[in-house]
Amino acid sequence: MYDYIIVGGGSAGSVMANRLSARSSNKVLLCEAGQDTPPGKEPPEIADSYSGTAYFDPRFHWTELKVHTQVVSHNNPHESRPPLRKYEQARVLGGGSSINGQMANRGAPTDYEEWQSRGAAGWGWNDVLPYFKKVERDLDFDGPFHGKDGRIPVRRIPREHWTGHAKAVGKAFEEKGFKFLPDQNGEFVDGYFPVTHSNADERRVSAAMGYLDTETRKRSNLTISTDTQVKSLTFEGTRCVGVTAMVGGKEQEFRGREIILSSGAIHSPAHLMRAGIGPVGQLADLGIPVISALPGVGQRLMDHPSIALSSFIRRGARLTEHTRRHIHLGLRYSSGLPGIPKGDMFVAVVSKSAWHAVGEQIASLLTFINKTYSETGQVKLTSRDWRSEPLVEFNLLSDKRDLDRLMSGFKLMAAVQMTDALRRVTDVPFPASYTDKVREIGVVSTRNKWLTRAVATLLDGPSALRRYMIDNFVVEGFTFDQVMTDDEALEAFVRKATIGVWHASCTCRMGRDDDPMAVVDTQGRVRGTQGLRVVDASVFPVVPCANTNFPTLMTAEKISDAILAAH
Numbered sequence: 139m140y141d142y143i144i145v146g147g148g149s150a151g152s153v154m155a156n157r158l159s160a161r162s163s164n165k166v167l168l169c170e171a172g173q174d175t176p177p178g179k180e181p182p183e184i185a186d187s188y189s190g191t192a193y194f195d196p197r198f199h200w201t202e203l204k205v206h207t208q209v210v211s212h213n214n215p216h217e218s219r220p221p222l223r224k225y226e227q228a229r230v231l232g233g234g235s236s237i238n239g240q241m242a243n244r245g246a247p248t249d250y251e252e253w254q255s256r257g258a259a260g261w262g263w264n265d266v267l268p269y270f271k272k273v274e275r276d277l278d279f280d281g282p283f284h285g286k287d288g289r290i291p292v293r294r295i296p297r298e299h300w301t302g303h304a305k306a307v308g309k310a311f312e313e314k315g316f317k318f319l320p321d322q323n324g325e326f327v328d329g330y331f332p333v334t335h336s337n338a339d340e341r342r343v344s345a346a347m348g349y350l351d352t353e354t355r356k357r358s359n360l361t362i363s364t365d366t367q368v369k370s371l372t373f374e375g376t377r378c379v380g381v382t383a384m385v386g387g388k389e390q391e392f393r394g395r396e397i398i399l400s401s402g403a404i405h406s407p408a409h410l411m412r413a414g415i416g417p418v419g420q421l422a423d424l425g426i427p428v429i430s431a432l433p434g435v436g437q438r439l440m441d442h443p444s445i446a447l448s449s450f451i452r453r454g455a456r457l458t459e460h461t462r463r464h465i466h467l468g469l470r471y472s473s474g475l476p477g478i479p480k481g482d483m484f485v486a487v488v489s490k491s492a493w494h495a496v497g498e499q500i501a502s503l504l505t506f507i508n509k510t511y512s513e514t515g516q517v518k519l520t521s522r523d524w525r526s527e528p529l530v531e532f533n534l535l536s537d538k539r540d541l542d543r544l545m546s547g548f549k550l551m552a553a554v555q556m557t558d559a560l561r562r563v564t565d566v567p568f569p570a571s572y573t574d575k576v577r578e579i580g581v582v583s584t585r586n587k588w589l590t591r592a593v594a595t596l597l598d599g600p601s602a603l604r605r606y607m608i609d610n611f612v613v614e615g616f617t618f619d620q621v622m623t624d625d626e627a628l629e630a631f632v633r634k635a636t637i638g639v640w641h642a643s644c645t646c647r648m649g650r651d652d653d654p655m656a657v658v659d660t661q662g663r664v665r666g667t668q669g670l671r672v673v674d675a676s677v678f679p680v681v682p683c684a685n686t687n688f689p690t691l692m693t694a695e696k697i698s699d700a701i702l703a704a705h
Contacts, residue, residue, distance in 0.1 A: 148233020430666030
């Protein structure tokens with residue numbers, strides 16, 4: 139019997155396990171389907187400051203999870219369905235923070251004012267800022283926006299250590315009128331800056347590393363059970379009283395006073411629906427008895443739509459020995475569309491696109507919609523079987539404002555790419571797609587290592603050969619000249635190539651009691667049930683203008699405080 143059973147050992151679960159077990163009277167069980175990352179024995183791919191090794195390693199993924207990124211037409215059965223794409227959802231202690239790009243940002247103050255207006259009372263900017271500060275230990279800055287005592291270190295790559303490519307992009311940004319901001323997490327204004335990342339001494343610091351360290355693991359009241367996949371929630375009436383899990387392949391039952399789902403915006407709603415909590419029609423179609431009729435479960439899935447303009451990096455402008463971090467700077471800018479808050483667009487300047495030899499030669503200007511309005515995605519069960527992955531439809535460009543801004547953003551980055559500063563250090567710009575072929579080459583393997591070395595040698599050869607290889611073996615369907623001279627081609631490219639940036643959120647939203655689409659209250663408690671909470675990115679009322687890891691950590695800190703205060 140436990141006081142708290144936490145389902146999912148990702149960013150939120152790691153925080154909850156640490157904070158709830160800090161009170162010795164609480165007996166806490168943390169269940170994680172993936173493998174452990176023991177202190178001092180973390181897999182080297184995860185500890186690596188460069189995120190591409192862990193991110194492409196299937197040992198740390200839900201390997202069967204696939205998603206639709208674009209709008210699926212349910213009204214025209216003759217229209218071809220968009221292809222299913224593999225989705226790199228983490229399955230390892232620390233969750234996304236163990237494989238992600240380590241970007242440590244928070245979003246705009248207006249995001250959290252919108253959270254409040256959508257029914258998340260007590261979640262305005264002034265309410266959440268103390269918890270952002272509680273998460274972090276900023277190694278560079280002090281002051282009212284920064285924490286100095288948190289469990290996750292935050293730092294920036296100093297400008298003198300930027301790659302030649304990153305320096306050239308910074309100069310190009312200045313030519314386009316953007317000012318330099320030394321601190322991304324200071325005042326939320328437009329400009330370019332060294333990106334903040336959760337990293338210290340050239341090593342990743344995941345939520346598991348920061349919150350489930352050696353001292354925390356010594357607590358006798360905390361049990362961390364990895365290789366433990368929860369298959370179902372146990373209910374007595376409308377009260378959740380436990381879970382059934384496969385532990386090392388063997389079924390076990392655990393009882394708890396309170397069950398906390400921290401399985402992410404795809405798997406948390408799937409757990410709820412399998413238990414009978416969700417849209418009545420969907421549950422009835424699968425013969426699942428209804429415990430709580432909540433039409434918002436699995437609905438309004440969000441992410442940040444993104445598009446990439448890539449180019450070949452000339453020798454001398456690639457990564458140096460100073461750091462293995464591959465994203466040194468970013469740009470925040472405003473599209474200027476009526477009614478849209480400032481800072482609605484973001485560009486990550488990627489100076490290395492993959493772990494292998496060709497990846498070291500390819501840079502990208504990755505533009506994504508910071509403030510997205512596409513919120514018609516959904517997570518839907520296809521089976522009652524706990525082993526079946528749900529149907530996931532992101533519908534990334536369902537709002538035309540997102541399509542229009544990606545198109546204009548691509549044009550802006552093309553103008554940046556064509557500045558003299560960037561043309562001196564790059565060659566052969568091309569519109570990039572994250573295709574199945576790119577994914578296949580991205581898998582860490584000996585074959586891909588040697589294959590990409592051979593291709594990289596050719597790319598470093600004569601310019602004509604490089605252009606031929608990129609045009610014939612890298613570019614898929616659209617050339618740079620084509621999308622820059624034909625808006626129809628640009629729109630077709632954006633619709634085909636847009637992907638999310640692995641910021642799935644909002645499928646179990648916080649909201650008011652009178653909001654029929656609200657799934658949880660402001661403390662993560664699931665409506666119509668007792669003893670059950672959701673604490674992860676799925677409770678966001680709307681995805682913030684940020685990479686979602688730090689907002690998730692903040693959310694877990696804030697709700698764990700509320701739980702402890704109530705008991």
